[in-house]
Amino acid sequence: MSENAVYIPADADFVPAGEERKVLASSETVTGSKNDMRKRFFAQKSAVVGMVILVLLTVLAVIGPYISGHGYDDQQLERANLAPRVPVLASMGILDGSETLNKTSGEVTVNRYEELGITDEYYIFGTDSLGRDMFARAFMGLRISLVIALAATVINLVIGMNYGIISGYFGGMTDIIMQRVIDVIGSIPTLVVVTLLMLVLQPGMGSIILALMLSGWIEMSHIARAEVLKVKELEYVQAARTLGAGHMHIIFREIMPNITGKLVTQIMLSIPAAVFLEAFLSFVGLGMPAGSCSLGTMLTDGFSNVLLHSYKLLPTAALMVLLMIGCHLVAEGLKKAAE
Protein backbone atom coordinates (compact mmCIF):
# COMPACT_ATOMS: atom_id res chain seq x y z
CA MET A 1 0.00 0.00 0.00
CA SER A 2 1.46 3.39 -0.86
CA GLU A 3 1.98 6.05 1.79
CA ASN A 4 -0.47 8.36 0.18
CA ALA A 5 -3.37 5.99 0.56
CA VAL A 6 -5.87 7.50 2.94
CA TYR A 7 -7.57 5.20 5.40
CA ILE A 8 -11.24 5.83 5.53
CA PRO A 9 -12.62 4.98 8.97
CA ALA A 10 -15.59 2.68 9.02
CA ASP A 11 -18.36 2.72 11.61
CA ALA A 12 -17.10 -0.59 13.00
CA ASP A 13 -13.90 1.10 14.22
CA PHE A 14 -15.80 3.07 16.81
CA VAL A 15 -17.69 0.19 18.40
CA PRO A 16 -16.23 -0.94 21.78
CA ALA A 17 -14.47 -4.28 21.62
CA GLY A 18 -16.68 -7.23 22.50
CA GLU A 19 -16.18 -9.13 25.76
CA GLU A 20 -14.70 -12.17 23.95
CA ARG A 21 -11.98 -10.10 22.31
CA LYS A 22 -10.80 -8.62 25.61
CA VAL A 23 -10.58 -12.04 27.24
CA LEU A 24 -8.67 -13.43 24.30
CA ALA A 25 -6.13 -10.61 24.33
CA SER A 26 -5.42 -10.70 28.06
CA SER A 27 -5.22 -14.47 28.40
CA GLU A 28 -2.85 -14.79 25.45
CA THR A 29 -0.26 -12.42 26.86
CA VAL A 30 -0.38 -13.80 30.40
CA THR A 31 -0.07 -17.48 29.51
CA GLY A 32 2.56 -16.64 26.93
CA SER A 33 4.90 -15.02 29.44
CA LYS A 34 4.25 -17.73 32.03
CA ASN A 35 5.08 -20.47 29.55
CA ASP A 36 8.30 -18.69 28.66
CA MET A 37 9.28 -18.47 32.29
CA ARG A 38 8.49 -22.14 32.86
CA LYS A 39 10.60 -23.11 29.86
CA ARG A 40 13.54 -21.02 31.04
CA PHE A 41 13.19 -22.42 34.54
CA PHE A 42 13.22 -26.06 33.44
CA ALA A 43 16.08 -25.40 31.02
CA GLN A 44 18.41 -25.01 33.99
CA LYS A 45 19.76 -28.29 35.32
CA SER A 46 20.40 -26.98 38.83
CA ALA A 47 16.85 -25.67 39.18
CA VAL A 48 15.41 -29.02 38.11
CA VAL A 49 17.64 -30.80 40.61
CA GLY A 50 16.41 -28.45 43.34
CA MET A 51 12.80 -29.04 42.30
CA VAL A 52 13.27 -32.83 42.42
CA ILE A 53 14.85 -32.58 45.88
CA LEU A 54 11.97 -30.48 47.18
CA VAL A 55 9.29 -32.77 45.71
CA LEU A 56 11.01 -35.85 47.16
CA LEU A 57 11.33 -34.24 50.58
CA THR A 58 7.68 -33.20 50.55
CA VAL A 59 6.55 -36.71 49.64
CA LEU A 60 8.77 -38.17 52.36
CA ALA A 61 7.45 -35.66 54.89
CA VAL A 62 3.93 -36.92 54.11
CA ILE A 63 4.49 -40.68 54.00
CA GLY A 64 7.87 -41.02 55.75
CA PRO A 65 6.59 -41.40 59.31
CA TYR A 66 4.48 -44.44 58.32
CA ILE A 67 6.68 -46.55 56.05
CA SER A 68 9.19 -47.83 58.59
CA GLY A 69 6.63 -49.89 60.49
CA HIS A 70 7.40 -48.11 63.75
CA GLY A 71 5.46 -45.12 65.12
CA TYR A 72 7.39 -41.91 65.58
CA ASP A 73 6.76 -41.81 69.32
CA ASP A 74 6.56 -45.52 70.20
CA GLN A 75 8.98 -45.93 73.07
CA GLN A 76 10.72 -49.25 73.65
CA LEU A 77 13.26 -48.57 76.34
CA GLU A 78 15.05 -51.90 75.95
CA ARG A 79 15.77 -50.99 72.34
CA ALA A 80 17.44 -47.64 73.10
CA ASN A 81 20.47 -46.45 71.11
CA LEU A 82 20.42 -49.04 68.34
CA ALA A 83 22.76 -48.19 65.49
CA PRO A 84 21.37 -48.05 61.92
CA ARG A 85 20.74 -51.39 60.21
CA VAL A 86 19.62 -51.46 56.59
CA PRO A 87 18.01 -54.64 55.12
CA VAL A 88 20.15 -55.37 52.05
CA LEU A 89 23.38 -53.66 53.11
CA ALA A 90 23.45 -55.51 56.42
CA SER A 91 24.31 -58.81 54.73
CA MET A 92 27.19 -57.07 52.98
CA GLY A 93 28.66 -55.93 56.27
CA ILE A 94 27.89 -52.21 55.96
CA LEU A 95 25.35 -50.57 58.26
CA ASP A 96 24.63 -53.90 59.93
CA GLY A 97 23.77 -52.36 63.28
CA SER A 98 27.21 -52.54 64.83
CA GLU A 99 28.90 -49.46 66.18
CA THR A 100 32.33 -48.69 67.54
CA LEU A 101 32.33 -47.22 71.01
CA ASN A 102 35.23 -45.38 72.64
CA LYS A 103 35.50 -46.67 76.16
CA THR A 104 38.16 -46.20 78.80
CA SER A 105 39.36 -49.72 78.00
CA GLY A 106 39.81 -48.84 74.32
CA GLU A 107 37.62 -49.14 71.24
CA VAL A 108 34.90 -51.77 71.35
CA THR A 109 32.65 -52.81 68.49
CA VAL A 110 29.23 -53.93 69.60
CA ASN A 111 26.12 -55.02 67.78
CA ARG A 112 23.19 -54.45 70.08
CA TYR A 113 20.80 -56.12 67.63
CA GLU A 114 22.57 -59.44 68.24
CA GLU A 115 22.71 -58.83 71.98
CA LEU A 116 18.96 -58.29 72.07
CA GLY A 117 18.26 -61.06 69.58
CA ILE A 118 16.46 -58.85 67.06
CA THR A 119 16.69 -60.65 63.74
CA ASP A 120 13.87 -59.57 61.47
CA GLU A 121 13.51 -55.91 62.37
CA TYR A 122 15.48 -53.07 60.88
CA TYR A 123 15.92 -49.50 62.10
CA ILE A 124 17.34 -47.75 59.05
CA PHE A 125 18.39 -44.62 60.95
CA GLY A 126 18.75 -46.36 64.32
CA THR A 127 16.86 -45.50 67.50
CA ASP A 128 17.20 -42.67 70.01
CA SER A 129 17.82 -42.81 73.75
CA LEU A 130 14.19 -43.78 74.42
CA GLY A 131 14.12 -46.50 71.77
CA ARG A 132 12.06 -44.52 69.27
CA ASP A 133 12.58 -45.15 65.57
CA MET A 134 14.76 -42.34 64.19
CA PHE A 135 13.53 -42.89 60.64
CA ALA A 136 9.93 -42.10 61.52
CA ARG A 137 11.03 -39.28 63.80
CA ALA A 138 13.30 -37.65 61.23
CA PHE A 139 10.49 -37.41 58.67
CA MET A 140 7.94 -36.40 61.28
CA GLY A 141 10.39 -33.65 62.27
CA LEU A 142 10.76 -32.66 58.64
CA ARG A 143 6.98 -32.49 58.34
CA ILE A 144 6.57 -30.29 61.42
CA SER A 145 9.41 -27.99 60.41
CA LEU A 146 7.95 -27.68 56.94
CA VAL A 147 4.47 -26.93 58.29
CA ILE A 148 5.92 -24.23 60.56
CA ALA A 149 7.96 -22.75 57.72
CA LEU A 150 5.09 -22.84 55.23
CA ALA A 151 2.58 -21.34 57.64
CA ALA A 152 4.96 -18.54 58.62
CA THR A 153 5.82 -17.88 54.98
CA VAL A 154 2.19 -17.72 53.84
CA ILE A 155 1.30 -15.29 56.62
CA ASN A 156 4.41 -13.22 55.82
CA LEU A 157 3.43 -13.19 52.19
CA VAL A 158 -0.09 -11.96 52.87
CA ILE A 159 0.96 -9.23 55.30
CA GLY A 160 4.16 -8.17 53.56
CA MET A 161 2.73 -8.18 50.06
CA ASN A 162 -0.30 -6.09 51.00
CA TYR A 163 1.78 -3.67 53.03
CA GLY A 164 4.34 -3.27 50.27
CA ILE A 165 1.78 -2.90 47.50
CA ILE A 166 -0.28 -0.30 49.37
CA SER A 167 2.83 1.64 50.33
CA GLY A 168 4.31 1.58 46.84
CA TYR A 169 1.09 2.06 44.91
CA PHE A 170 -0.34 5.04 46.76
CA GLY A 171 3.03 6.71 47.36
CA GLY A 172 3.32 10.20 48.81
CA MET A 173 2.53 10.68 52.50
CA THR A 174 1.14 7.13 52.86
CA ASP A 175 4.42 5.72 51.61
CA ILE A 176 6.57 7.92 53.85
CA ILE A 177 4.66 7.05 57.01
CA MET A 178 4.48 3.34 56.21
CA GLN A 179 8.18 3.21 55.40
CA ARG A 180 9.19 4.99 58.62
CA VAL A 181 7.12 2.46 60.60
CA ILE A 182 8.96 -0.35 58.81
CA ASP A 183 12.32 1.35 59.45
CA VAL A 184 11.66 1.25 63.17
CA ILE A 185 10.32 -2.32 63.27
CA GLY A 186 13.06 -3.56 60.98
CA SER A 187 15.78 -2.06 63.13
CA ILE A 188 15.06 -4.35 66.03
CA PRO A 189 17.18 -7.44 65.46
CA THR A 190 15.11 -10.54 64.66
CA LEU A 191 17.04 -12.40 67.29
CA VAL A 192 15.81 -10.05 70.01
CA VAL A 193 12.19 -10.02 68.83
CA VAL A 194 12.00 -13.79 68.60
CA THR A 195 13.74 -14.40 71.92
CA LEU A 196 11.56 -11.98 73.86
CA LEU A 197 8.37 -13.20 72.26
CA MET A 198 9.16 -16.81 73.05
CA LEU A 199 9.82 -15.86 76.67
CA VAL A 200 6.37 -14.31 77.03
CA LEU A 201 4.40 -16.93 75.07
CA GLN A 202 3.90 -20.61 75.80
CA PRO A 203 6.30 -22.81 73.84
CA GLY A 204 4.63 -24.51 70.89
CA MET A 205 3.97 -24.43 67.19
CA GLY A 206 1.68 -21.39 67.33
CA SER A 207 4.16 -19.17 69.15
CA ILE A 208 7.01 -20.20 66.85
CA ILE A 209 4.93 -19.30 63.81
CA LEU A 210 4.01 -15.96 65.40
CA ALA A 211 7.64 -15.23 66.22
CA LEU A 212 8.73 -16.06 62.68
CA MET A 213 5.90 -13.94 61.32
CA LEU A 214 6.76 -10.82 63.32
CA SER A 215 10.15 -10.52 61.70
CA GLY A 216 9.69 -12.14 58.31
CA TRP A 217 7.12 -9.94 56.59
CA ILE A 218 9.36 -6.88 56.37
CA GLU A 219 11.65 -8.28 53.70
CA MET A 220 8.60 -9.42 51.72
CA SER A 221 7.09 -5.92 51.85
CA HIS A 222 10.36 -4.33 50.72
CA ILE A 223 10.37 -6.54 47.65
CA ALA A 224 6.67 -6.02 46.90
CA ARG A 225 7.08 -2.25 47.20
CA ALA A 226 10.16 -2.11 44.98
CA GLU A 227 8.37 -4.16 42.31
CA VAL A 228 5.23 -2.05 42.46
CA LEU A 229 7.30 1.12 42.06
CA LYS A 230 8.85 -0.40 38.94
CA VAL A 231 5.58 -1.56 37.43
CA LYS A 232 3.12 1.16 38.33
CA GLU A 233 4.32 3.75 35.80
CA LEU A 234 4.37 1.29 32.89
CA GLU A 235 2.11 1.82 29.90
CA TYR A 236 -0.36 -0.93 30.58
CA VAL A 237 -1.10 0.35 34.07
CA GLN A 238 -1.53 3.86 32.74
CA ALA A 239 -3.77 2.49 30.03
CA ALA A 240 -5.93 0.78 32.61
CA ARG A 241 -6.08 3.98 34.63
CA THR A 242 -7.04 6.02 31.59
CA LEU A 243 -9.81 3.55 30.87
CA GLY A 244 -11.18 4.34 34.31
CA ALA A 245 -10.16 1.24 36.23
CA GLY A 246 -10.39 1.53 40.02
CA HIS A 247 -7.50 1.06 42.43
CA MET A 248 -8.59 -2.47 43.29
CA HIS A 249 -8.70 -3.50 39.66
CA ILE A 250 -5.31 -2.00 38.91
CA ILE A 251 -3.66 -3.54 41.97
CA PHE A 252 -5.09 -7.04 41.63
CA ARG A 253 -5.51 -7.40 37.89
CA GLU A 254 -2.70 -5.30 36.41
CA ILE A 255 0.06 -5.12 39.01
CA MET A 256 -0.22 -8.37 40.96
CA PRO A 257 0.31 -10.80 38.07
CA ASN A 258 3.46 -8.93 37.12
CA ILE A 259 5.18 -8.97 40.48
CA THR A 260 4.55 -12.60 41.45
CA GLY A 261 7.89 -13.80 40.02
CA LYS A 262 9.97 -11.87 42.53
CA LEU A 263 7.63 -12.77 45.37
CA VAL A 264 7.82 -16.50 44.62
CA THR A 265 11.62 -16.25 44.70
CA GLN A 266 11.40 -14.57 48.08
CA ILE A 267 9.08 -17.34 49.31
CA MET A 268 11.63 -19.95 48.33
CA LEU A 269 14.26 -18.03 50.29
CA SER A 270 12.15 -17.50 53.40
CA ILE A 271 11.33 -21.18 53.84
CA PRO A 272 14.95 -22.13 54.65
CA ALA A 273 15.22 -19.03 56.82
CA ALA A 274 12.21 -20.16 58.83
CA VAL A 275 13.54 -23.71 59.17
CA PHE A 276 16.84 -22.24 60.30
CA LEU A 277 15.21 -20.00 62.92
CA GLU A 278 13.11 -22.87 64.24
CA ALA A 279 16.24 -24.97 64.67
CA PHE A 280 17.96 -22.03 66.32
CA LEU A 281 15.11 -21.62 68.82
CA SER A 282 15.26 -25.31 69.73
CA PHE A 283 18.98 -25.03 70.24
CA VAL A 284 18.64 -22.12 72.61
CA GLY A 285 15.89 -23.93 74.48
CA LEU A 286 12.92 -21.88 73.28
CA GLY A 287 11.66 -24.21 70.56
CA MET A 288 9.05 -26.92 70.41
CA PRO A 289 8.19 -28.38 73.84
CA ALA A 290 9.84 -31.60 74.96
CA GLY A 291 8.32 -34.73 73.48
CA SER A 292 7.38 -33.26 70.13
CA CYS A 293 9.82 -33.49 67.28
CA SER A 294 10.97 -31.03 64.66
CA LEU A 295 14.22 -30.76 62.76
CA GLY A 296 15.41 -28.34 65.43
CA THR A 297 14.75 -30.59 68.42
CA MET A 298 16.16 -33.60 66.54
CA LEU A 299 19.35 -31.67 65.75
CA THR A 300 19.71 -30.51 69.34
CA ASP A 301 19.22 -34.10 70.51
CA GLY A 302 21.71 -35.39 67.98
CA PHE A 303 24.26 -32.78 68.91
CA SER A 304 24.23 -33.69 72.58
CA ASN A 305 24.94 -37.30 71.55
CA VAL A 306 27.28 -36.64 68.66
CA LEU A 307 30.49 -37.87 70.25
CA LEU A 308 28.96 -41.12 71.44
CA HIS A 309 26.39 -42.02 68.78
CA SER A 310 27.09 -39.91 65.73
CA TYR A 311 24.44 -41.74 63.67
CA LYS A 312 21.77 -39.83 65.60
CA LEU A 313 22.75 -36.54 64.04
CA LEU A 314 23.63 -37.42 60.46
CA PRO A 315 20.19 -38.18 58.93
CA THR A 316 18.54 -35.08 60.38
CA ALA A 317 21.44 -32.86 59.42
CA ALA A 318 21.38 -34.33 55.91
CA LEU A 319 17.62 -33.71 55.61
CA MET A 320 18.06 -30.12 56.69
CA VAL A 321 20.95 -29.49 54.31
CA LEU A 322 18.99 -31.08 51.43
CA LEU A 323 15.95 -28.92 52.19
CA MET A 324 18.06 -25.76 52.27
CA ILE A 325 19.94 -26.65 49.10
CA GLY A 326 16.69 -27.52 47.30
CA CYS A 327 15.08 -24.21 48.21
CA HIS A 328 18.16 -22.21 47.23
CA LEU A 329 18.52 -23.97 43.88
CA VAL A 330 14.86 -23.37 43.02
CA ALA A 331 15.07 -19.73 44.13
CA GLU A 332 18.20 -19.25 42.07
CA GLY A 333 16.51 -20.85 39.05
CA LEU A 334 13.43 -18.65 39.43
CA LYS A 335 15.61 -15.57 39.67
CA LYS A 336 17.42 -16.47 36.46
CA ALA A 337 14.20 -17.42 34.66
CA ALA A 338 12.63 -14.07 35.53
CA GLU A 339 15.53 -12.08 34.11
Added chain:
Amino acid sequence: MGRYLRKRILISIAILFVILLVLFLLMQLMPGSPFNDAKLSEEQVASLKESYGLDQPVIVQFFRYIGKMLRGDLGVSYSISPNTPITTLIANRFPVTLRIGFFSLIIGTAAGLTLGLITAFFRGRVMKLIFNFFTLIGIAVPSYLFAIFFSWVLGYKWNVFPLLYDFRSPAFSSVMPILAMSLSVMAVIGQFTKAEAEDVIKSDYVLLAKCSGMKSSTIIIKYILRNSLIPVITVMASLLVSLLTGSLVIEKMFSVPGIGGLLTTAISSNDYSVVIALSFVYSALYIVVMLILDILYCVVDPRVRLGGKPS
Protein backbone atom coordinates in the same frame (compact mmCIF):
# COMPACT_ATOMS: atom_id res chain seq x y z
CA MET B 1 26.19 14.80 53.46
CA GLY B 2 25.74 16.64 56.78
CA ARG B 3 21.97 16.76 56.37
CA TYR B 4 21.71 13.12 55.46
CA LEU B 5 23.83 12.15 58.46
CA ARG B 6 21.82 14.25 60.87
CA LYS B 7 18.59 12.70 59.63
CA ARG B 8 20.04 9.21 59.85
CA ILE B 9 21.29 9.74 63.42
CA LEU B 10 17.95 11.19 64.53
CA ILE B 11 16.13 8.14 63.15
CA SER B 12 18.55 5.85 64.98
CA ILE B 13 17.91 7.60 68.27
CA ALA B 14 14.15 7.36 67.73
CA ILE B 15 14.47 3.65 67.06
CA LEU B 16 16.50 3.12 70.22
CA PHE B 17 13.78 4.93 72.16
CA VAL B 18 11.09 2.67 70.69
CA ILE B 19 13.12 -0.42 71.58
CA LEU B 20 13.47 0.82 75.16
CA LEU B 21 9.72 1.33 75.30
CA VAL B 22 9.05 -2.19 74.01
CA LEU B 23 11.50 -3.73 76.47
CA PHE B 24 9.98 -1.77 79.34
CA LEU B 25 6.45 -2.88 78.41
CA LEU B 26 7.65 -6.48 78.16
CA MET B 27 9.09 -6.25 81.65
CA GLN B 28 5.70 -5.05 82.90
CA LEU B 29 4.06 -7.99 81.12
CA MET B 30 6.46 -10.64 82.38
CA PRO B 31 4.67 -13.06 84.68
CA GLY B 32 5.38 -12.86 88.40
CA SER B 33 6.53 -10.10 90.71
CA PRO B 34 9.83 -9.73 92.55
CA PHE B 35 8.03 -9.73 95.93
CA ASN B 36 6.20 -13.03 95.73
CA ASP B 37 6.96 -14.22 99.21
CA ALA B 38 3.77 -15.12 101.13
CA LYS B 39 5.42 -14.15 104.42
CA LEU B 40 5.56 -10.49 103.44
CA SER B 41 2.76 -8.36 104.90
CA GLU B 42 1.03 -5.71 102.82
CA GLU B 43 2.96 -2.90 104.53
CA GLN B 44 6.26 -4.61 103.88
CA VAL B 45 5.44 -5.07 100.19
CA ALA B 46 4.42 -1.42 100.03
CA SER B 47 7.67 -0.25 101.62
CA LEU B 48 9.71 -2.56 99.36
CA LYS B 49 7.92 -1.16 96.35
CA GLU B 50 8.59 2.34 97.58
CA SER B 51 12.30 1.71 98.04
CA TYR B 52 12.58 0.36 94.48
CA GLY B 53 10.40 3.12 93.07
CA LEU B 54 7.70 0.70 91.96
CA ASP B 55 4.92 2.72 93.61
CA GLN B 56 5.40 5.54 91.11
CA PRO B 57 3.18 5.91 88.04
CA VAL B 58 4.28 3.79 85.07
CA ILE B 59 5.32 6.88 83.11
CA VAL B 60 7.71 8.02 85.84
CA GLN B 61 9.12 4.51 86.08
CA PHE B 62 9.65 4.48 82.36
CA PHE B 63 11.70 7.67 82.29
CA ARG B 64 13.74 6.56 85.28
CA TYR B 65 14.41 3.32 83.46
CA ILE B 66 15.55 5.16 80.34
CA GLY B 67 17.80 7.39 82.40
CA LYS B 68 19.39 4.37 84.03
CA MET B 69 19.84 2.50 80.74
CA LEU B 70 21.48 5.50 79.10
CA ARG B 71 23.84 5.96 82.02
CA GLY B 72 24.96 2.38 81.47
CA ASP B 73 23.25 0.89 84.51
CA LEU B 74 21.55 -2.25 83.24
CA GLY B 75 20.35 -3.60 86.58
CA VAL B 76 21.46 -6.71 88.44
CA SER B 77 21.29 -10.38 87.58
CA TYR B 78 18.78 -12.50 89.57
CA SER B 79 19.85 -16.08 89.09
CA ILE B 80 23.01 -16.51 86.96
CA SER B 81 25.24 -14.78 89.47
CA PRO B 82 22.92 -13.06 91.94
CA ASN B 83 23.30 -9.34 92.59
CA THR B 84 26.18 -8.90 90.14
CA PRO B 85 25.62 -5.79 88.03
CA ILE B 86 24.80 -6.91 84.49
CA THR B 87 27.25 -4.33 83.18
CA THR B 88 30.13 -6.27 84.73
CA LEU B 89 28.81 -9.56 83.36
CA ILE B 90 28.72 -8.07 79.89
CA ALA B 91 32.02 -6.20 80.18
CA ASN B 92 33.85 -9.44 80.93
CA ARG B 93 32.33 -11.30 78.01
CA PHE B 94 31.92 -8.69 75.32
CA PRO B 95 35.56 -8.61 74.12
CA VAL B 96 35.46 -12.36 73.45
CA THR B 97 32.32 -12.14 71.30
CA LEU B 98 33.62 -9.07 69.54
CA ARG B 99 36.92 -10.74 68.72
CA ILE B 100 35.36 -13.87 67.31
CA GLY B 101 32.72 -11.93 65.36
CA PHE B 102 35.28 -9.48 64.01
CA PHE B 103 37.67 -12.16 62.82
CA SER B 104 34.86 -14.21 61.26
CA LEU B 105 33.70 -11.17 59.33
CA ILE B 106 37.19 -10.10 58.23
CA ILE B 107 38.43 -13.56 57.28
CA GLY B 108 35.16 -14.46 55.56
CA THR B 109 35.10 -11.20 53.62
CA ALA B 110 38.72 -11.44 52.55
CA ALA B 111 38.30 -15.06 51.43
CA GLY B 112 35.03 -14.29 49.66
CA LEU B 113 36.48 -11.30 47.81
CA THR B 114 39.51 -13.27 46.69
CA LEU B 115 37.50 -16.29 45.55
CA GLY B 116 34.91 -14.17 43.77
CA LEU B 117 37.53 -12.09 41.97
CA ILE B 118 39.59 -15.10 40.92
CA THR B 119 36.56 -16.95 39.58
CA ALA B 120 35.34 -13.90 37.71
CA PHE B 121 38.77 -13.20 36.25
CA PHE B 122 39.73 -16.65 35.03
CA ARG B 123 36.31 -17.63 33.70
CA GLY B 124 36.94 -21.40 33.56
CA ARG B 125 34.06 -23.87 33.39
CA VAL B 126 35.44 -26.21 36.01
CA MET B 127 36.37 -23.30 38.25
CA LYS B 128 32.86 -21.91 38.03
CA LEU B 129 31.34 -25.29 38.89
CA ILE B 130 33.56 -25.67 41.94
CA PHE B 131 32.83 -22.10 42.99
CA ASN B 132 29.07 -22.55 42.60
CA PHE B 133 29.15 -25.77 44.57
CA PHE B 134 31.03 -24.26 47.49
CA THR B 135 29.02 -21.07 47.68
CA LEU B 136 25.80 -23.07 47.54
CA ILE B 137 26.98 -25.20 50.46
CA GLY B 138 28.15 -22.12 52.34
CA ILE B 139 24.86 -20.31 51.90
CA ALA B 140 22.53 -23.26 52.39
CA VAL B 141 24.15 -24.93 55.39
CA PRO B 142 23.62 -23.10 58.68
CA SER B 143 26.72 -22.24 60.69
CA TYR B 144 25.87 -24.59 63.55
CA LEU B 145 25.99 -27.60 61.23
CA PHE B 146 29.46 -26.52 60.15
CA ALA B 147 30.35 -26.17 63.80
CA ILE B 148 29.17 -29.70 64.54
CA PHE B 149 31.05 -31.03 61.55
CA PHE B 150 34.29 -29.29 62.47
CA SER B 151 34.14 -30.24 66.10
CA TRP B 152 33.55 -33.85 65.10
CA VAL B 153 36.26 -34.09 62.46
CA LEU B 154 38.92 -31.60 63.58
CA GLY B 155 38.26 -31.77 67.29
CA TYR B 156 37.20 -35.34 67.98
CA LYS B 157 38.57 -37.58 65.20
CA TRP B 158 41.85 -35.81 64.44
CA ASN B 159 42.33 -33.92 67.68
CA VAL B 160 43.77 -30.84 65.96
CA PHE B 161 41.86 -28.16 67.84
CA PRO B 162 40.37 -28.23 71.34
CA LEU B 163 36.65 -29.12 71.44
CA LEU B 164 35.85 -26.42 73.95
CA TYR B 165 37.05 -22.88 74.45
CA ASP B 166 40.14 -22.70 76.62
CA PHE B 167 41.08 -19.64 78.67
CA ARG B 168 44.76 -20.48 78.50
CA SER B 169 44.95 -20.43 74.71
CA PRO B 170 42.17 -18.12 73.51
CA ALA B 171 43.55 -17.72 70.00
CA PHE B 172 44.03 -21.42 69.30
CA SER B 173 40.66 -22.47 70.68
CA SER B 174 38.84 -19.73 68.74
CA VAL B 175 39.88 -21.23 65.43
CA MET B 176 36.94 -23.60 65.08
CA PRO B 177 34.22 -21.09 66.04
CA ILE B 178 35.71 -18.53 63.65
CA LEU B 179 36.00 -21.12 60.89
CA ALA B 180 32.38 -22.22 61.34
CA MET B 181 31.04 -18.66 61.24
CA SER B 182 33.23 -17.31 58.46
CA LEU B 183 32.20 -19.94 55.89
CA SER B 184 28.75 -18.49 55.26
CA VAL B 185 30.20 -14.98 55.14
CA MET B 186 32.69 -16.18 52.57
CA ALA B 187 30.00 -17.78 50.43
CA VAL B 188 27.69 -14.76 50.38
CA ILE B 189 30.46 -12.22 49.79
CA GLY B 190 31.99 -14.48 47.15
CA GLN B 191 28.75 -14.73 45.20
CA PHE B 192 28.11 -10.99 45.26
CA THR B 193 31.69 -10.17 44.34
CA LYS B 194 31.69 -12.62 41.46
CA ALA B 195 28.43 -11.29 39.99
CA GLU B 196 29.59 -7.69 40.32
CA ALA B 197 33.12 -8.34 39.09
CA GLU B 198 31.80 -10.13 36.00
CA ASP B 199 29.86 -6.98 35.09
CA VAL B 200 32.86 -4.75 35.73
CA ILE B 201 35.17 -6.94 33.64
CA LYS B 202 32.84 -6.57 30.67
CA SER B 203 32.86 -2.76 30.99
CA ASP B 204 34.60 -0.46 28.55
CA TYR B 205 37.06 1.02 31.00
CA VAL B 206 38.51 -2.36 31.90
CA LEU B 207 38.82 -3.19 28.21
CA LEU B 208 40.65 0.10 27.70
CA ALA B 209 42.96 -0.63 30.61
CA LYS B 210 43.73 -4.04 29.15
CA CYS B 211 44.37 -2.58 25.71
CA SER B 212 46.77 0.00 27.08
CA GLY B 213 48.84 -2.86 28.45
CA MET B 214 48.28 -2.58 32.17
CA LYS B 215 49.28 -5.45 34.38
CA SER B 216 46.47 -7.80 35.39
CA SER B 217 47.15 -7.24 39.07
CA THR B 218 46.76 -3.47 38.68
CA ILE B 219 43.50 -3.93 36.81
CA ILE B 220 42.11 -6.28 39.44
CA ILE B 221 43.02 -4.11 42.40
CA LYS B 222 42.45 -0.65 40.97
CA TYR B 223 39.40 -1.21 38.82
CA ILE B 224 37.60 -4.43 39.56
CA LEU B 225 38.01 -4.71 43.32
CA ARG B 226 37.10 -1.11 43.97
CA ASN B 227 33.96 -1.18 41.89
CA SER B 228 32.87 -4.52 43.28
CA LEU B 229 33.00 -3.24 46.84
CA ILE B 230 29.74 -1.29 46.75
CA PRO B 231 27.32 -4.23 46.84
CA VAL B 232 29.58 -5.98 49.31
CA ILE B 233 28.96 -3.24 51.85
CA THR B 234 25.22 -3.67 51.34
CA VAL B 235 25.28 -7.38 52.12
CA MET B 236 27.49 -6.79 55.14
CA ALA B 237 24.40 -5.57 57.01
CA SER B 238 22.46 -8.78 56.57
CA LEU B 239 25.58 -10.84 57.18
CA LEU B 240 26.07 -9.14 60.49
CA VAL B 241 22.57 -10.09 61.56
CA SER B 242 23.15 -13.73 60.76
CA LEU B 243 26.49 -13.58 62.56
CA LEU B 244 24.72 -12.28 65.65
CA THR B 245 22.23 -15.14 65.55
CA GLY B 246 24.88 -17.69 64.66
CA SER B 247 27.20 -16.57 67.44
CA LEU B 248 24.57 -17.50 70.01
CA VAL B 249 24.53 -21.14 69.02
CA ILE B 250 28.24 -21.33 68.22
CA GLU B 251 29.21 -19.86 71.57
CA LYS B 252 26.98 -22.35 73.33
CA MET B 253 28.47 -25.27 71.38
CA PHE B 254 32.09 -24.43 72.05
CA SER B 255 31.27 -22.93 75.47
CA VAL B 256 32.86 -19.66 74.49
CA PRO B 257 32.46 -17.18 77.37
CA GLY B 258 30.86 -14.43 75.26
CA ILE B 259 27.58 -12.52 75.44
CA GLY B 260 25.86 -15.00 73.12
CA GLY B 261 26.55 -17.76 75.59
CA LEU B 262 25.40 -15.46 78.38
CA LEU B 263 22.09 -14.86 76.60
CA THR B 264 21.42 -18.57 76.07
CA THR B 265 22.23 -19.29 79.72
CA ALA B 266 19.99 -16.41 80.82
CA ILE B 267 17.14 -17.73 78.67
CA SER B 268 17.38 -21.25 80.02
CA SER B 269 17.64 -20.10 83.64
CA ASN B 270 14.82 -17.53 83.31
CA ASP B 271 17.03 -14.59 84.28
CA TYR B 272 14.73 -11.99 82.73
CA SER B 273 16.73 -8.93 83.73
CA VAL B 274 19.80 -10.28 81.93
CA VAL B 275 17.75 -11.22 78.84
CA ILE B 276 16.21 -7.76 78.64
CA ALA B 277 19.55 -6.01 79.21
CA LEU B 278 21.23 -8.14 76.55
CA SER B 279 18.37 -7.49 74.14
CA PHE B 280 19.03 -3.80 74.60
CA VAL B 281 22.76 -4.25 74.06
CA TYR B 282 22.19 -6.34 70.92
CA SER B 283 19.73 -3.79 69.51
CA ALA B 284 22.03 -0.87 70.25
CA LEU B 285 24.95 -2.72 68.69
CA TYR B 286 22.89 -3.51 65.62
CA ILE B 287 21.68 0.07 65.21
CA VAL B 288 25.17 1.51 65.60
CA VAL B 289 26.58 -0.91 63.04
CA MET B 290 23.78 -0.07 60.60
CA LEU B 291 24.60 3.60 61.05
CA ILE B 292 28.29 2.99 60.37
CA LEU B 293 27.47 0.94 57.27
CA ASP B 294 25.19 3.69 55.98
CA ILE B 295 27.94 6.27 56.47
CA LEU B 296 30.41 3.97 54.72
CA TYR B 297 27.98 3.56 51.89
CA CYS B 298 27.72 7.31 51.67
CA VAL B 299 31.47 7.60 51.36
CA VAL B 300 31.80 4.93 48.68
CA ASP B 301 28.78 5.81 46.57
CA PRO B 302 28.28 9.54 45.92
CA ARG B 303 24.72 9.00 44.67
CA VAL B 304 23.49 8.34 48.21
CA ARG B 305 24.77 11.70 49.40
CA LEU B 306 22.64 13.49 46.86
CA GLY B 307 19.41 12.26 48.40
CA GLY B 308 18.84 8.97 46.60
CA LYS B 309 18.27 5.80 48.57
CA PRO B 310 20.66 2.88 48.61
CA SER B 311 18.96 0.12 46.71
